[in-house]
Amino acid sequence: MSQFDYLATHSDCSRPGVTRLVFSERDVEARAVLKDWMRQAGLTVREDVMGNTFGRWEGSDSGAGTVMTGSHSDTVVLGGPYDGALGVVGGIAAVNTLRKLGFKPAKSIEAIMFTTEEASRFSIPCLGSQGMTGFLEPEVLDTFKDENGTSFLEAANAVGFSAKTAQEYADKALLKNPGDIAAFVELHIEQGPALEAEGKDIGIVEAIMAPSLVRIKFTGKGGHGGGMPMSYRNDPSLAASELALRIEEAALATGAPETVATVGLWDQQPNIYNAVPRSVLLDIDIRDSDKARRDGVIKKTLDAAEEIAEKRKCGHTKELKFEYPVANCDEKVLTAIQNAADLVGAKSKRMISRAYHDSAFMAQIAPTAMIFVPSKNGLSHHPDEHTAPEDLARGVQVLALTLAQLAGP
Ligand code: GLV
Ligand code: MN
Ligand code: MN
Ligand code: MN
Numbered sequence: 001m002s003q004f005d006y007l008a009t010h011s012d013c014s015r016p017g018v019t020r021l022v023f024s025e026r027d028v029e030a031r032a033v034l035k036d037w038m039r040q041a042g043l044t045v046r047e048d049v050m051g052n053t054f055g056r057w058e059g060s061d062s063g064a065g066t067v068m069t070g071s072h073s074d075t076v077v078l079g080g081p082y083d084g085a086l087g088v089v090g091g092i093a094a095v096n097t098l099r100k101l102g103f104k105p106a107k108s109i110e111a112i113m114f115t116t117e118e119a120s121r122f123s124i125p126c127l128g129s130q131g132m133t134g135f136l137e138p139e140v141l142d143t144f145k146d147e148n149g150t151s152f153l154e155a156a157n158a159v160g161f162s163a164k165t166a167q168e169y170a171d172k173a174l175l176k177n178p179g180d181i182a183a184f185v186e187l188h189i190e191q192g193p194a195l196e197a198e199g200k201d202i203g204i205v206e207a208i209m210a211p212s213l214v215r216i217k218f219t220g221k222g223g224h225g226g227g228m229p230m231s232y233r234n235d236p237s238l239a240a241s242e243l244a245l246r247i248e249e250a251a252l253a254t255g256a257p258e259t260v261a262t263v264g265l266w267d268q269q270p271n272i273y274n275a276v277p278r279s280v281l282l283d284i285d286i287r288d289s290d291k292a293r294r295d296g297v298i299k300k301t302l303d304a305a306e307e308i309a310e311k312r313k314c315g316h317t318k319e320l321k322f323e324y325p326v327a328n329c330d331e332k333v334l335t336a337i338q339n340a341a342d343l344v345g346a347k348s349k350r351m352i353s354r355a356y357h358d359s360a361f362m363a364q365i366a367p368t369a370m371i372f373v374p375s376k377n378g379l380s381h382h383p384d385e386h387t388a389p390e391d392l393a394r395g396v397q398v399l400a401l402t403l404a405q406l407a408g409p
Contacts, residue, residue, distance in 0.1 A: 001389055003089050007033060007073075008081040017078040017383030021146075022116035022127075023051075023155040030073050034088055034113050041096035043111060049163050049172035050156065051115040052128040057095055059108040059407060065182035067105075067407045068366075069094065069399060070112025072128070072358060076120045080385020086373070086392060087187045088113045094187075094400035105407035107182050114358045121146045121155070123213070123283065124322055129358035131173030133365045135324075141166035181366035183333050183406045186359040187399045188370055189387050193378030194351060201346040201394055203372030204337045205329060208353040208360045209258060210291045212298060212323035214284040216243065216305045219315035222270075222278035233276055234313040237268055240280040242308050243301070247284060250300040258289040260354065261297055283321075289352050291326055298323070327360040330367030333406065337371055340401035346394055355380075371398050 010030040013019040020026045035053060038045050043055030059066075071087020091111040098105070115128030122144045130136040141152040150158075153166055163169045175181075190196075195203050218236035244263045251261040265283035284301060288294035302318050309316035334350070341348040353359075353370060362368045373395040376386040 001392075003037065004081050004085060004392075007085055007089065013078055016080070018075045018081050019077050019079065020073070020075045021077070021121040022074040022118070023121075023159045027074055028159050031113070034073055034092070037089070037092050038111060041092050041111075042099055043092070043095065048132070049161060049169055050128050050131050051161060052132060052173065053113040055092060055095070055111040057099065057105065057109045059105040061106040064107040064408075065180050066108045066110055067182050067403055068110045068112055068184045068362075069186065069403060070110075070114060070358070071186050071188060072114045072117030074116050074118050074120070076118050076381045078383050079381055080379075080383060082189045082385060082387050082392070083191065083380050084117060086189055086387070086395065090187045090392065090396040090399060093396050094403055097396075097400050098404055103404055104409060105404075106409065107407040109403055109407050117358050119213070122152050125211070125356060126358050126361055127152060128173070129361040131170060132175045133178070133361040134174055135361055135364070136170050136173070138166040138170040141169055175365070178365040183330070184359065184362040184366045184368040185333060185337070185399060185402055185406070186357055186362075186368075186370045187395050188357060188372060189380060189385070190372040190375045190378075191355045191380035192375065195349070195372060195374035196376065196378065198349065199347065200349045201374070201391065202341045202348040202398055203351045204334055204341065204348055205353045205370035205372055206334055206350050207289060207329060208327040208356060208363065208370070209287045209289045210294050210324055210326040211285065211287045211356045212294060213321040214286060214298060214301055215281065215319045215321050216284065216301075217279060217281045217317045218309060219279045220277070223276045225274035225276055228276055235276050236280045236314050237277045239308050239312045239314045239316070240266065240282055242312075243282070243305055246304040246308070247297075247301050250297045250304070251286075254288075254293050254297065256288070256290070256293060258352070258354070259293060259297060260288070261286045261301070287354065287356075289326060295323075324356070324360060325364070327363035327368070329363060329369035333367050333369035333402075336402045336405040337369055337398065339405060340398045343401055344394060344397050346398060371395055371402065
């Protein structure tokens, strides 16, 4: 608990929130702390070109492959102390515990910290794990900018990562021997209400929903908020409002609780009380456990944007910024987690992850599954994110016992 508290002090907001965007000063500090904790746990630390960081414990059988565990160290703006941090701090703790108990793994074990799982700075998630697994389109490292117009490439260079081009980052981050990964396991808070509501201790994640980001911009003439009569206006904020309601309707119309759509970012210019806005940019998060169903909502969103822009005589642009597949987890890893949960007497359930994770990409190249622990009131990406200490500890125990089974004596 003191490690989580200490990590949370490396933040650009006051507690209880945590704000640690990738390659900010606070993130660079947190990376140093986590590398230190890896070394103190007896692990050999290496870092790749994008800042993905690996703490390695060599197994007795050098040809048997590697069992990996980990998560991310960055947070959203005004996030909490456990999203990502649990899987990194808990991963190191699980490995450290096995070492202290005298466990001798046949396979090597690595605790990982991935670079920027959150899309908060560059509007695109999981850059580190995408790079490792070959999903990264290099140009996003140049073309996706933060709110100050800085790209990943520039931000990475500024904190000492030395690749000169986006292509060089992508080429060097790609894992050279993906076949060497015997399994990947990620410990994470649920970030939703199911475990708490059902009185379960551990979620065993068998699939991760397919996320996507649609960006729509409406434009209009603007004008004075008093001077301009209603009949003269083509107000893009009204087009955006109408679209938001249409998106809700499209998500509800599937009838599936797994379909979710959120108009999470509104950037209105100008944003003052007495001017008619001239532009509104929307970033829309659309996800589902069924890719075809999700794609249906994306299509309705794009079609509605066009129709509304025409009706309201606004300009508009639309862009599908990213869309990723559903990730299916591996039965062997799921069984190991189930055994571990049973061993500690945890009440467990199989479930899907509604949030995305680095596991979504690792699952495309290696046998993967996730361990969830409850989130109080289902909250995450929120300053009040909380998980009880005994739930955090149980998650680490289940992770340690899972790694032990997968790495073998
Ligand atoms: C990851 O944080 C997500 O938005 O699912
Ligand atoms: Mn998150
Ligand atoms: Mn996370
Ligand atoms: Mn996530």
